[in-house]
Amino acid sequence: MQISRYSAPEFDPYGEARQTDTDDGWRAPVAVSALSSVLALPGSKSLTNRELVLAALADGPSTLHAPLWSRDSELMVDGLRALGTGFDRVPGAGGFGDDVRVTPTDELIGSTTIDCGLAGTVMRFLPPVAALALGPTTFDGDEHARRRPMSGVIQGLQALGVDLDDDRRGTLPFTVHGTGAVGGGELQIDASASSQFVSALLLSAPRFERGIDLRHSGERLPSLPHIEMTIECLRARGVDVESPEPGRWIVAPGPIAAIDVDIEPDLSNAAPFLVAALVAGGSVTITGWPAETTQVGAHLIDLLPRFGARVECDADRVTVHAPARGEGGSRGIRGVELDLSEAGELAPNLVALAALADGPSTVLGIGHIRHHETDRLAALAAEINGLGGRVTELDDGLRIEPAPLHAGPWRAYADHRMATSGAIIGLAVPGVVVDDIASTSKTLPQFTALWEQMLA
Structure with missing residues (x-):
């Protein structure tokens, strides 16, 4: 029995990886209310x-x-x-x-x-x-x-x-x-x-x-x-x-x-959904979470509380609850000092979260992600700064300063983690357009469908 070959942007065997809904790309949906979502994810x-x-x-x-x-x-x-x-x-x-x-x-x-x-x-x-x-x-x-x-x-x-x-x-x-x-x-x-x-x-x-x-x-x-x-x-x-x-x-x-x-669910692919709870407010639950695992995504349980989240583990379900809103209606997301040397693939989504925090963040130990699908340090700095952010490249990481972000294009660089990071920013910033959301088909063809399910 033959297994179908990938062909962007229509590749859609069990979900969706839609390439565009505008002439320029995928308009990231804005969260208009607090989340209360329960999701299952495909395998690692x-x-x-x-x-x-x-x-x-x-x-x-x-x-x-x-x-x-x-x-x-x-x-x-x-x-x-x-x-x-x-x-x-x-x-x-x-x-x-x-x-x-x-x-x-x-x-x-x-x-x-x-x-x-x-x-x-x-x-x-x-x-x-x-x-x-x-x-x-x-x-x-x-x-x-x-x-x-x-x-x-x-x-x-x-x-x-x-x-x-x-x-x-x-x-x-x-x-x-x-x-x-x-x-x-x-x-x-x-x-x-x-x-x-x-x-x-x-x-x-x-x-x-x-x-x-x-x-x-x-x-x-x-x-x-x-x-x-x-x-x-x-x-x-x-x-x-x-x-x-x-x-x-x-x-x-x-x-x-x-x-x-x-095969366990992909816990690194859980990152954008769990991060979304902090950005949009409310909570997001991932089912099928293994009790013991070697997956890097398991670090999210310890990392997200540092941004102010409350994480609840119940049997095979992990739920992330947003922090309390701060003064002036801020999201209450705290700035952090992180060493992600063991969890570099989580860096793009966490840096996107840090760009929406109330205070500055420094993320280190990630110099090696310059050699992933793209130079992720340069790409994150370029895209966040292009929306009005203040991100500085370091030898081994990034420094992220609070700044108001505005609408604009977000380039994915054919990189699935960059594409999902643009979706995270788009939850809070109207008018973010990701040029290549179909790049998520690399590891999660169902991304856009699951994102819409979460927001629904």
Whole structure:
């Protein structure tokens, strides 16, 4: 059974990702009353794409229940299918589409081209898989993808003896000349630009002849929870993984068990909805919240109270209540001092919230998000300042000063987190027009429908 390909702006398998409702873009709706909304969200992109890779390398078929169906996950499916993996959609019990049955091939075959789009997980997780295939596999992606750092994966595979031709660019496009096996063993890389470099090598390492003994050589390592997520996914499939010291991971060679997996809702995608409660007033509840998780979005429970919110956790429901209104009708949102080194993907939405706060904020530990879908620090500063804000770029973050904002265009830079940040600003500022709301299809095709549901 074939899985449909993404095609902006009409991609709409289980929700909506409407490109425009004006000539210039999507006019962000203004909150006209306090919210009282209960929402369910589709599956985690980070978990879905990790489990797709592990299922493709497993020793038998696996079923992923409630996976995310989005541009990123479909690009991952297409890439793995090109290497020989079988995929079948089967009816799911959830409200966001089908489950997927993954059948590994007896022998991975290259001699193909993989379109990475703008998906960091695809461009980084699949080259080590392609190294295990027979034949050349060429990787390329969107224009923005060619500017995303890849050196940790490229140099890491080359150091392991993989024939990888990138014309010394350190970025897409490149070709992996797979021989059907990777020796593995000791390896040192600098993963300062992305924790995905580490996850990419760990995911395929059980299939390396000697596994891997991987060390990080850089001064800092961002987004550690994502590496912890990778480790937990491996261990759940019976893989022996150790981290004997910070910045070192040892994966033993061996089989990857075929198991059925329930994919958690995407907690990072919960951010704009929970933030909306502080901007619009009232409350927003997300259902299906896991009791224990390695997802970065779980940090929202501790982060949003620092802005003045009250967070209530009840079984599998998390509710965010807005702070009391301040003097003169202000929203009562407090300025903050944050270190988001472990939760950088939450930064765009939290910076948008800080732009509506009563006091100044400083958000640090996020220099690495300059290398995400776009330079998010420069993009946030440009767009908020373009609406009258006062945001200053720092070496490792942003300084946000209170300022009245006004109507105007908001550029998304083909970045889903930038698009949702524009929607947050638009709740409070009439006339904000997001040029590319369809970019949310990268991880949440249902964004506009869920946003309207929340406001209704």
